[in-house]
Amino acid sequence: xxxxxxxxxxxxxxxxxxxxxFRQWWFSLIVLLLITATTWLPESTIDSLALIATKVxxxxxxxxxxxxxxxxxxxxxLLNIVGYLIISAAFREDxxxxxxxIALLFSVIGVGLGIYWLSDDIQWYVGLSxxxxxxxxxxxxxxxxxxxxxxLFFTVFLIGKFIYEHLIAGPxxxxxxxxxxxxxxxxxxxxxxxxxxxxxxxxxxxxxxAQPNRAA
Numbered sequence: 480x481x482x483x484x485x486x487x488x489x490x491x492x493x494x495x496x497x498x499x500x501f502r503q504w505w506f507s508l509i510v511l512l513l514i515t516a517t518t519w520l521p522e523s524t525i526d527s528l529a530l531i532a533t534k535v536x537x538x539x540x541x542x543x544x545x546x547x548x549x550x551x552x553x554x555x556x557l558l559n560i561v562g563y564l565i566i567s568a569a570f571r572e573d574x575x576x577x578x579x580x581i582a583l584l585f586s587v588i589g590v591g592l593g594i595y596w597l598s599d600d601i602q603w604y605v606g607l608s609x610x611x612x613x614x615x616x617x618x619x620x621x622x623x624x625x626x627x628x629x630x631l632f633f634t635v636f637l638i639g640k641f642i643y644e645h646l647i648a649g650p651x652x653x654x655x656x657x658x659x660x661x662x663x664x665x666x667x668x669x670x671x672x673x674x675x676x677x678x679x680x681x682x683x684x685x686x687x688x689a690q691p692n693r694a695a
Contacts, residue, residue: 506576507567510583511560514607517549518556525549530604535595543591549605555658559607566615569629573622578685579614582677586613589673590666598665609666612637616674620682641668 517525530546550556567579574582590609594601615633623630644650650662 503571503576504567506580506583507563510607511563514548514550514556514559518553520549525551525605528605530591530594531602532595532599543595544587546605547587547590547607547610550607551605551658551660555606555660558654558658559611562608562611563614566611566618570618570622570626573625573686574618578621578681582614582617582674582681583610585677586610586617586670586673589613589676590669593669593672594663594666597669598663601663601665604663604666606663606666609663609670611670612667613670613674613677616671617678617681618674620675620678621686637671641671 520528528542528545528549530542535542550559587607587610590613594604594609616637619630619633644664645668650664655662
């Protein structure tokens, strides 16, 4: 016969774990569900949400934000979901859901305004990849003390990728073929710059004196 006390303890532990998971992941799950749901939007609706400079000029400013939560197809969505999951999981212990939400919002705005103001060659833009780079750079700054090797790996990868894309080879043609659209490498750069800014601000205001979690 099962011990009622043991059973109650197990149920309490399961409930506590579920609450902790939700506390850490609620915002990430909302983002992932949102961009997954928009995959099934008709093309006309995606066009009404995409970042088109001439439409923004006419007052449709919401496109700066909405454009980054819609994609050109399933493969494009899948690529951003995987990237977002990897980054969120890698730095889950360092960045709270609330901080992730704020960092993503600023990254989305930074990418949208960067494309609108600085990238005249981009006439039509959708996708979350630029903001994902923003979240990555933000998390690298916050999490470097606990995960120095991981942060160093991602930093070297980013520097090498930006040098390769912007100074040597240009946009990735393999990824472009996979998603069915040209890769807007400018958005990655704008997102990374925004993430560095938000990461530094957050680190010096909230994380500088915090002790990293340690395990033995």
